[in-house]
Amino acid sequence: MDRIQHDGVLIVGAGLAGLSAALAAAPRKVLVLTGAPLNHGCSSAWAQGGMAAALSADDAPALHAADTVAAGAGLVDVQMAALLAEEGPAAVRKLAAMGAPFDRDTAGEFATSLEAAHSRSRVARVKGDQAGRAIMDAVVKAALSARHIQVRAGARLRGLLQDADGRVRGVVVDQDGRLTEVIAPVTILATGGIGGLYAVTTTPPELRGEGLGLAALAGARIADPEFVQFHPTAIDIGRDPAPLATEALRGEGAKLINAAGEAFMAAYHPDAELAPRDVVARAIHAEREAGRGAFLDAREAVGDHFPEEFPAVFAACLSGGVDPRVQPIPVSPACHYHMGGIVTDAQGRTSLPGLFAAGECASTGVHGANRLASNSLLEAAVFGTRAGAAARDEADPATRPLRAVAAPVLPEAAVAQLRIAMSRDAGVVRDAAGLTRLLAEIDGLEALHGRTPTLVAARLVADAALARKASLGAHFRADGVAETEPSRTFVSLAATPLRIAAE
Numbered sequence: 001m002d003r004i005q006h007d008g009v010l011i012v013g014a015g016l017a018g019l020s021a022a023l024a025a026a027p028r029k030v031l032v033l034t035g036a037p038l039n040h041g042c043s044s045a046w047a048q049g050g051m052a053a054a055l056s057a058d059d060a061p062a063l064h065a066a067d068t069v070a071a072g073a074g075l076v077d078v079q080m081a082a083l084l085a086e087e088g089p090a091a092v093r094k095l096a097a098m099g100a101p102f103d104r105d106t107a108g109e110f111a112t113s114l115e116a117a118h119s120r121s122r123v124a125r126v127k128g129d130q131a132g133r134a135i136m137d138a139v140v141k142a143a144l145s146a147r148h149i150q151v152r153a154g155a156r157l158r159g160l161l162q163d164a165d166g167r168v169r170g171v172v173v174d175q176d177g178r179l180t181e182v183i184a185p186v187t188i189l190a191t192g193g194i195g196g197l198y199a200v201t202t203t204p205p206e207l208r209g210e211g212l213g214l215a216a217l218a219g220a221r222i223a224d225p226e227f228v229q230f231h232p233t234a235i236d237i238g239r240d241p242a243p244l245a246t247e248a249l250r251g252e253g254a255k256l257i258n259a260a261g262e263a264f265m266a267a268y269h270p271d272a273e274l275a276p277r278d279v280v281a282r283a284i285h286a287e288r289e290a291g292r293g294a295f296l297d298a299r300e301a302v303g304d305h306f307p308e309e310f311p312a313v314f315a316a317c318l319s320g321g322v323d324p325r326v327q328p329i330p331v332s333p334a335c336h337y338h339m340g341g342i343v344t345d346a347q348g349r350t351s352l353p354g355l356f357a358a359g360e361c362a363s364t365g366v367h368g369a370n371r372l373a374s375n376s377l378l379e380a381a382v383f384g385t386r387a388g389a390a391a392r393d394e395a396d397p398a399t400r401p402l403r404a405v406a407a408p409v410l411p412e413a414a415v416a417q418l419r420i421a422m423s424r425d426a427g428v429v430r431d432a433a434g435l436t437r438l439l440a441e442i443d444g445l446e447a448l449h450g451r452t453p454t455l456v457a458a459r460l461v462a463d464a465a466l467a468r469k470a471s472l473g474a475h476f477r478a479d480g481v482a483e484t485e486p487s488r489t490f491v492s493l494a495a496t497p498l499r500i501a502a503e
Helices: 016-024 061-071 078-098 131-145 210-217 277-289 303-309 311-319 376-392 412-425 432-449 453-467
Strands: 002-005 009-012 030-034 149-153 155-162 168-175 178-183 186-189 228-235 255-257 295-297 329-338 341-343 355-357
Touching: 009 016, 009 168, 009 376, 016 030, 016 131, 016 376, 030 155, 061 078, 078 131, 078 376, 131 149, 131 376, 155 178, 155 210, 168 186, 186 376, 210 341, 210 355, 210 453, 228 277, 228 311, 255 277, 277 329, 303 311, 355 376, 412 432, 412 453, 432 453
Parallel strands: 002 178, 009 030, 009 186, 030 149, 186 355
Antiparallel strands: 155 168, 168 178, 228 329, 255 295, 295 329
């Protein structure tokens, strides 16, 4: 096994959280490892809606924090939500200064849009639905221009290095078919979510919770893995991943209708199309299960303006043979965001010394049981920056890492089987019978292929979903009992280091 000694901050993942951390760690040297080329294979670049922040005169961070807490169904860490909302406007302005071309009004101020469960219009957008790509273009350019940052693409995470006391001392990666140990004083995981565990997802399917699974195997504390957000309006044209019809369309007045042309959301929630995402996702799921189908009708709300106002949605629809100017868009719920993850504090520190986490793989407590729309890019920028700044000041412990054994990889055929099972039994609607069946399937895959990080991540979701018998936020149990005192789920696996004795 090859070995690299890096004397600065090591970051795994090059989405908005990872690169925000890399930029914030200056002037200390940073090595960023990513499996895909920059701006490919990360969810940040695929985000459409934008970044939520109190940017308008009629808004305030306290209002944004209150909306965040309300959406999270009683599980949001109030202090962390306040921090996110307070630092949000500066984060957006910093990205704008880097070159992110946010939409502006005639006065030159940020043009904002309204999204579900927000009490104010506060989502800063780029050309309607181009925010993620445009923001990442600016951040990637800044990272490549920064002299303290080195990026290595094509490096797939296969393990965490630990010393004899359990401190994380780096990672094991697969680079061009060769395993390499990368030893570093401090490591930040910014490995994204778990969308690739599901058959229908809006995220890169390569994101399979491997960072989450490896951290759990190393003994890191995990929170709220059962809370998986399903975006209500993935465009149902048979593509993997499913293209997204941004929530901003409903903010502009688009209606959800069934095959008979009937608007149905008012029957499910008084806020209709602007109800919280979990409510809208379950309504669409119910209409589809009843055989009535579900479509997003933006013909009147957007119509001929689609190409310039929502170019990404327009192009995706056309690629599937749908012209949204004159046809309703077929939609389906799809795995979109994982509220659970590796527990961190406000600086990104995990329960394992030497290990930080940021972005979707982390659990800061700001999302609770149901993430507020457009808080994901904001969290990545705010807490990625905080993690990088804190990691910059971590001293080198100068301890000797134990030689790691790379975690097994789940074969693609088994991944396909797992994705079908997860969508079927740990999807929008769950029950004990389905979750028990799912866990048995995971047992069978583990018996054949070993304790892969992907299977560990899937098991975390399924176990916690089975244990939480009440419906809460994005976790809906068809056989649910009444929730009394909602509390967060915390899991800490017995440390199972993927390593052998020190040489």
